[in-house]
Amino acid sequence: MVIFIASEIVIGxxxxxxxxxxxxxxxxxxxxxxxSMLIGFYVGGFLVGVISPGVRIWEPAAGAFCxxxxxxxxxxxxxxxxxxxxxxxxxxxxxxxxxxxxYGARMGERVMRNRLDE
Numbered sequence: 001m002v003i004f005i006a007s008e009i010v011i012g013x014x015x016x017x018x019x020x021x022x023x024x025x026x027x028x029x030x031x032x033x034x035x036s037m038l039i040g041f042y043v044g045g046f047l048v049g050v051i052s053p054g055v056r057i058w059e060p061a062a063g064a065f066c067x068x069x070x071x072x073x074x075x076x077x078x079x080x081x082x083x084x085x086x087x088x089x090x091x092x093x094x095x096x097x098x099x100x101x102x103y104g105a106r107m108g109e110r111v112m113r114n115r116l117d118e
């Protein structure tokens with residue numbers, strides 16, 4: 001899960017520099033946050049695929065799903081109605097994160113030319 005947070009921070013840093021000091025609507029800020037999260041799951045999976053020895057495809061995908069679940073647990077403590085906990089949000093967000101990290105890990109393994117048993 002740490003690799004997804006780190007990749008999102010790096011992506012957010014570069015995206016934030018594009019809009020800091022400029023007028024940005026709330027919708028644009030939400031869009032940038034969402035994009036940084038989605039790209040972060042892909043990049044995190046890719047990095048695990050490149051860095052880890054052997055074939056590691058399912059581990060980053062499971063980690064991405066768990067990070068979405070952990071994020072949604074944090075919403076239990078937020079007072080806003082917009083951020084309320086919902087099982088369907090955990091499932092849908094987890095599936096999207098799982099798929100992006102899985103695809104990123106597959107691409108990372110292909111870059112390293114590791115054998116993928118399919």
